[in-house]
Every structure is written in structure tokens, then in C-alpha cells.
Amino acid sequence: MARLYEYQGKELLRSAGINVPPGRVARSAVEAGAVAEEIGGRVVLKAQVFVTGRAAAGGIQFAENAPAAERLAGRTMLGRPIKGQRCEMVLVERTVEIAREMYAAVIVDNAARRPVVLFSSVGGSGVEAIAAAHPEALVTTEVDPRCGLAAFEAREIARRAGLRGRELVGVADVIHKLYGVAAASEARAAEINPLVIASGGEVVAVDCRITVDDYAVFRHPELGVAVAREFDRPPTALDLIAYEVEKDDYRGTFYFVQLAEGFGRADRYVAFHGAGGGGSMMSMDAALAEGFRIANFCDTSGNPPASKVYRAARILLAQSNLVGYFGSGSGVASQEQFHSARGLVKAFREVGLDIPCVERLGGNQEERAIQILTQYTADLPAPIECYGKDTSARFCARRLRDLTETYDYAAAREKPVPPSHSSSYAFETVTQGTVSFDYSRCDSCASKVCVEECVPQILALEGDRPALNITPEEARRGRCSECLACEVECHARGNGGGKITLPIPGLEAYLKSRA
Amino acid sequence: MAILINSEDRVLVQGITGREGRARTRLMRGYGTNVVAGVSPGHGGEEVEGVPVFDTVAAAAETEGELYASVVFVPGPAVKEAALEAFAAGVKLAVLVPDRVPIWDVLAIEAAARDAGARYVGPNTLGLLSVDKAVLGMVGGRAEAARQWFRPGPVGIASRSGGITSSLAYYLGRAGIGATTLIHVGGDPVIGTPLQDVVRMFQDDPETKAVVMFGEIGGSQEESVAELIAEGVVTKPVVAFVGGKAAKEGTRFSHAGAIVEGSRGTYEGKVGALREAGAVVVDDYDEVAEHTLGVLRDLGT
Ligand code: SF4
Ligand code: SF4
Numbered sequence: 001m002a003r004l005y006e007y008q009g010k011e012l013l014r015s016a017g018i019n020v021p022p023g024r025v026a027r028s029a030v031e032a033g034a035v036a037e038e039i040g041g042r043v044v045l046k047a048q049v050f051v052t053g054r055a056a057a058g059g060i061q062f063a064e065n066a067p068a069a070e071r072l073a074g075r076t077m078l079g080r081p082i083k084g085q086r087c088e089m090v091l092v093e094r095t096v097e098i099a100r101e102m103y104a105a106v107i108v109d110n111a112a113r114r115p116v117v118l119f120s121s122v123g124g125s126g127v128e129a130i131a132a133a134h135p136e137a138l139v140t141t142e143v144d145p146r147c148g149l150a151a152f153e154a155r156e157i158a159r160r161a162g163l164r165g166r167e168l169v170g171v172a173d174v175i176h177k178l179y180g181v182a183a184a185s186e187a188r189a190a191e192i193n194p195l196v197i198a199s200g201g202e203v204v205a206v207d208c209r210i211t212v213d214d215y216a217v218f219r220h221p222e223l224g225v226a227v228a229r230e231f232d233r234p235p236t237a238l239d240l241i242a243y244e245v246e247k248d249d250y251r252g253t254f255y256f257v258q259l260a261e262g263f264g265r266a267d268r269y270v271a272f273h274g275a276g277g278g279g280s281m282m283s284m285d286a287a288l289a290e291g292f293r294i295a296n297f298c299d300t301s302g303n304p305p306a307s308k309v310y311r312a313a314r315i316l317l318a319q320s321n322l323v324g325y326f327g328s329g330s331g332v333a334s335q336e337q338f339h340s341a342r343g344l345v346k347a348f349r350e351v352g353l354d355i356p357c358v359e360r361l362g363g364n365q366e367e368r369a370i371q372i373l374t375q376y377t378a379d380l381p382a383p384i385e386c387y388g389k390d391t392s393a394r395f396c397a398r399r400l401r402d403l404t405e406t407y408d409y410a411a412a413r414e415k416p417v418p419p420s421h422s423s424s425y426a427f428e429t430v431t432q433g434t435v436s437f438d439y440s441r442c443d444s445c446a447s448k449v450c451v452e453e454c455v456p457q458i459l460a461l462e463g464d465r466p467a468l469n470i471t472p473e474e475a476r477r478g479r480c481s482e483c484l485a486c487e488v489e490c491h492a493r494g495n496g497g498g499k500i501t502l503p504i505p506g507l508e509a510y511l512k513s514r515a
Numbered sequence: 516m517a518i519l520i521n522s523e524d525r526v527l528v529q530g531i532t533g534r535e536g537r538a539r540t541r542l543m544r545g546y547g548t549n550v551v552a553g554v555s556p557g558h559g560g561e562e563v564e565g566v567p568v569f570d571t572v573a574a575a576a577e578t579e580g581e582l583y584a585s586v587v588f589v590p591g592p593a594v595k596e597a598a599l600e601a602f603a604a605g606v607k608l609a610v611l612v613p614d615r616v617p618i619w620d621v622l623a624i625e626a627a628a629r630d631a632g633a634r635y636v637g638p639n640t641l642g643l644l645s646v647d648k649a650v651l652g653m654v655g656g657r658a659e660a661a662r663q664w665f666r667p668g669p670v671g672i673a674s675r676s677g678g679i680t681s682s683l684a685y686y687l688g689r690a691g692i693g694a695t696t697l698i699h700v701g702g703d704p705v706i707g708t709p710l711q712d713v714v715r716m717f718q719d720d721p722e723t724k725a726v727v728m729f730g731e732i733g734g735s736q737e738e739s740v741a742e743l744i745a746e747g748v749v750t751k752p753v754v755a756f757v758g759g760k761a762a763k764e765g766t767r768f769s770h771a772g773a774i775v776e777g778s779r780g781t782y783e784g785k786v787g788a789l790r791e792a793g794a795v796v797v798d799d800y801d802e803v804a805e806h807t808l809g810v811l812r813d814l815g816t
Contacts, residue, residue: 108618108619108622108704108705110704110705110734110735111709111734111735111739113621113622113625113705113707114622114625114626115622144626145619145622145623145626146623146626183619186617186618186619188618213617213618213619215591215592215615215616215617215618216617216618216619216620218592219592219617250590250591250615251534253614275678276676276677276678276679277676277702277731278674278675278676278677278678278679278729278731278758279676279678279679279682281731281758281759282758282800285760301677301678302614302677303535303538303653303656329678330676330677330678330679330681330682331678331682331685331686332664332678332681332682332684332685332686333656333678333681334641334653334654334655334656334660334677334678334681335656336656336657362682363656363681364656364657364660389682389685390689392801393800394801478534481534
């Protein structure tokens, strides 16, 4: 549920024809002064942060004129934390003389599986408080999403809440239009609180809070949502890098969120790599019970390709000062776990993993997964253990504790050196990756294991060299499933001629900035 | 018996020519599901795993006869279209496997399902499996694995987590407890067949003697199950585990549904409601099998 800022929500309301106070968002004190000048007279400054209780925290202030607005914005709001969130923008608006406060909202009711309109002729506080204090003033109406809310239904809602005459008509119009905004932007919730009848009689939306559906954001570029997910803080650099990977690849789930930053080794943070929400939760509980802290939540599940697991692991390992890497899901996954194993092997080899790792890769083909992960990483500096479905998450967390307690983090270690590579033949993959072969190595390779292990079987020998048996275009459009066999299996059992490069936009720059 | 799916039920696969569609058609056929047709617009006349492919669901129904269930494997944003097409052609049960189905699309699917008198499971579900009879979706992943992992018996399994659905059935099976049907209700906040609907169906299924359920923080499904037990609608024993004890308020996991909103949907609230109603709530996941054995022993089965 990505949240829109108040000013974004109000722009949506305004373009639907709902009255909002004249004003604009400002990103500097000078700009705030200029907006106040344009508006003229007394203005309100509202910090654009996602916290509740802004007013009490100094996030809403009044200024009598433009110079005062500039001063207040610069000295007390912009660049300062409001309840822990840095204020980057203030909304500068004309103040409204309030005659009466009301509440209007359209929400998706998860249990009823319908959109619901909530309206109360008493407003100001939260809806729960209103419902408790004035049950008679609160009207709720389920809507058939295929027909939408008719104007007459909106009038009936206003009437049932006790409104009459001009007020009834004005408020019904807002409710009708608010439903339109919620449906058009595919909102989980669109709330106007308070909805105000001003002293002059006009109906004005004084505050507005809209959260939109993460899964629908892709078809609403006009909403300007950078990361379609609710954060109680702005997304971190790694959150953004992960989101770029996640958003364009429909094959399986990848979800990443950083839970901590700026910790030291003594804080005992582990990178957490789960599979499936339920199993992940239990696995994190198991890690917490062993005295670890969780640096991030990550889930790769729903049968993701090996490339996705690889990218997830690389992003996890970009976090500094981890004591370990803990991978554990439900324990009995329907997905074929050797894909995950190959993704992990590629990531671990690339970074030369130097923190202990315990992986619980239970599920389909787990024996093969365990073999791949442990044997192909045997030359890495850190201990890597892998278990299957008959081992509990609790046991795995305990193993990781044992390993981290005896591991010498300070010892200098050598990374394995990847085989030199000069591309003789290459093609692209569906996520802008490149598969390439170095025929000088292939020519002296006895196993040709890449051909045998390529999961979709799109490689064949031409003479003695591996090449596509489909067109490069077909490979690029997804027939190359990025199973990683032509690198991971080749390096372990072939002659090191196969290589796949999978870009993770922003990661290199992030690692450099950190170093 | 079992619930929702049996071996003779006629099944359609939508999106049968895609990566998942192909792989899971193999699983379903291999396990015994009666897959009679597939649909992929533009691929009419082809065959996948010996199953004839049609351009539209109506064409499949015209040629192959009435279709009871459809398993949908198309990208999330295309699921609404697929479900509406299935209901329009008379399909009574749609299993919506993909995740990332926009929520307003689910609302439209819901409205269409109501009109058609049809049911849907998911979205964002691994599907369901009636042991040794049929599977819809991807539970088990491969037919050989599904046959090895799941054994028949008296317990109905319902879970809000996909991975845990198989994991519960496997760990119960290892302890000698078999299952009638296992079902993953789906990880999204709005789903067609929530836990309380499943528990009710298990109540009506003569072969199911007890229910094992995996709940999660967020939403109100567990509370609804508790109500059914308290009201005496559900009289069979319910063994429940609720995940997310350590989750801090507001922390969201990849189940969009697993969010704690205010006081609703908390771990304590759910566990309290279930316990009070008379369900057996297990605190340690590793002990679910043991408690289920105890419940079955008390029933004399
Ligand atoms: S296994 Fe490696 S070295 Fe051998 S042919 Fe394939 S890519 Fe070349
Ligand atoms: S070419 Fe084949 S082996 Fe290599 S990544 Fe693609 S699908 Fe896998």
C-alpha cells in the first residue's frame, strides 16, 4: 500500500472537481515564502511526512504573511525530523474558516470484498473514535465496483447521516467524486478528514490521505510512486535497488526490505533470505531466539528463476557488518530448490563469501540443491551448511549461532579467482543479462556439462562448442530461463568457459559509495 | 470425499502455454487431475502435455464439454480477464495462482463470481490438493514429490502460507497423520476463499475428522474461524498455529495480508479468540503434529 503525500492526494481531488484550499508544495524556505505571497494573507504550513499526529509534533504551523511563512518553513520544518521522519516538503495553503467538520472515505473492505463508502457528519478525529462516539452519525455503504457509486446513492448517504438542503447536495457531490478518485487511482483507502463546511458554506477537503494498491501502481504512472510499498520511512538505497529488480520480473516473488542500517558486528545482525511469508516468519523467530538480529527481510518464492535468487543474494550481501547469512523458508517448498542453490552459489562465489551461512533448502530436489550449494562453495573462506526438509528452522538457527561463535571474522582470506574469460559467442537474456562462452576453454572441455544441464535445453553442440539451438531473439524473450547452469555447473564440472552476467542497476555504485 | 476437487472433476488450465502453465500441467496430470483442456489465446489447435489448447474458454467448453474448475497461470494483471472469461463459460471454481493481482481487479472478480454462483481460490495461491486424487495449482511442485510427501488420512489442512501448506502436510504425514485435502487460501488481503470458508467445508466433509490450520497476523480470518467454533457451526476439532509472533507492529512481510492494523489482526487477539472458542492453539510449530495426534486420539480415530 504505497501512500501518497497529502499534496498529491489533494491534486487528485482537485482534478476531480473537489474543493481544496488554494496552495502548493514547497521544497525550500524561499519557495514557501513565494507560495505564501501568491496566496496572500494568512497561510498554513503542513509538513509532508507519513506520520500521524503531525500537528502536535510541530508539523502544522500557521503564518500571518509571506516572510513569516519563509521563516517558519526554514527554521522549524524543512530538513528537520517530524516524529523521526525528515521533512523535505511543506504544503503551503490558504487557511479555511471552519464551520463544521465531517469525515468521508472510500476503502476496500477486505472481508466484504467490496469497496465501502464511509461518511460521518462528525469529523476531525480518527474514524474509530468517531464511530465509537457518534455511531448515529456514521453511515457505511457497500458499493458494486462494476457500477460505481451513483449520485443518488451519495445523496442518500448524506441524508442518512443527517444532512439537509444545500449541505446535503454539496457533501453528496464530494462523496460521489471521492469514489471516482478512489476507483480511478485504485486506492486501498482514500480518506478526507476533515471534510469541512467553511464559514462561507462551501465544502472543502482540508486534509487527505490516499494509499494506493501496490499491484496497480504499474498502470498509474501519473501517481508518481517510486516504490510501490508502504514504508514507515523513506526507502533506503538498497530498497530502491531491490525494487528495480523486483518490479519488472514477473517470474516468482522477490521482496526485500531493509530493517536496520549502520550496525556493527557486535550487534549480531544476520542477512535473512526466506522463501514464502509464513515459513519466513517462523524462521526469523528462530533466528531471534538464538540472539541474532535481522538486518533485512527478503523472500524469493513462487518458483523464481535462479537469476532472481542470485540478485537477491547479491543485494543482501551488500549490507555491511553482517555476522551471518541465514536462509530458511517453510522447509517443504514446491519449487525446485536447485535453482535457488545455483543462484546462491553464483552470488557467494562472486563476493567470496566471508561470513558463515546456514541454508535450509527443503523441498523438491533438495538433495541436489544441498549438493550444489555445499560442494560448489567448498573453496570459499566461510563455512556454508545446507539442510533439507527434515531439519527444523530452529536447528538451523542454532547451527548458525555455533558457526558465528567460533568464526574468526578478522582473519585475512583469499577470494577464489574466477577463470579468465574472453567471449567467443554471446546472447542476451530476458533481464538484460548476457550469456557468453569462451571457446578457447570449451575446446578443451571434456564434460560439455552446460549442454546437459541447461534446464530449458536450448544449448547444443555445434562441432565441439556450445551454442543456441534456438534464435538469439527467442533466448532473449525468455526461453533462456536464466537457470545459471552454463556458469555454475560449468565452473564446477566443466572447463570454466561459460559465463552469465546479470546486471543489478545501482549495486556497483552503491558498493563503491560504501567503500 | 475431500473438498473442492476430486479425481473425476473436469479441469481447464488457462495460460497453459506459459512457463508455469506447462510445468504445472505436467504436475497436475501426473498426480491424477482430470485436465481436459487448456486455453492460450493465439495457440488454439496446439497441444501441451497431450492436452488440447483452445483460443477461448468458450471454445474449450464447446468442444470438450462442461468444465468444473479452471487453474489460472497468466501474469497478475491479466488474471481478472481470465477469471471473468472462465465464469462466463460456466466454470464453477477458479484457482488464481498468480500474485500481484490488482485489488480492484479482485473486487471485479468477486462481483462476477457472485453473479455466476462460482467460487475462486486465491489470488496468490499455491492451490489445493486432495490426497491421491487431484491437485489444482502447484502444491507439491512435481507429481512424484506430491505422492511421496502427502498421505491420505482424516485431517483437513488450511493455510495462509503457501510453503507451510506442504510443510504441514509433510510433517503431519511423517508423524503418521494423513490428510483429506490441503489448501493454501492465498496470501493477498482480499481472497475468494478465506480460512473460515474452508473450515466450514471441512466441517461438511464426512471424511475429514479434524482441521489443522496455519494462520497469520493481519486480517480477520482467524477471528472468523473462532466465531464459527463459538457459534457451534464448526464442531470438529481445530488445531491452529498462528505465525508472526515476533513481528513488530507495522512490519510487513511479503504477504500483503500480513500487516498488523491497529489492534485488529494481532497475534494476541487471534490466539485469544481461537483459544476462547475452544481451538487447540499450538505455540511451537514443531509440535503441531504431536498436538494433532492428541486430538485424533481423543476422537478415537
Ligand atoms: S561446460 Fe563450460 S567449458 Fe565446457 S563446453 Fe560448456 S561452457 Fe564450455
Ligand atoms: S543458456 Fe541455458 S543454461 Fe545458460 S542460463 Fe540460459 S537457460 Fe540456463
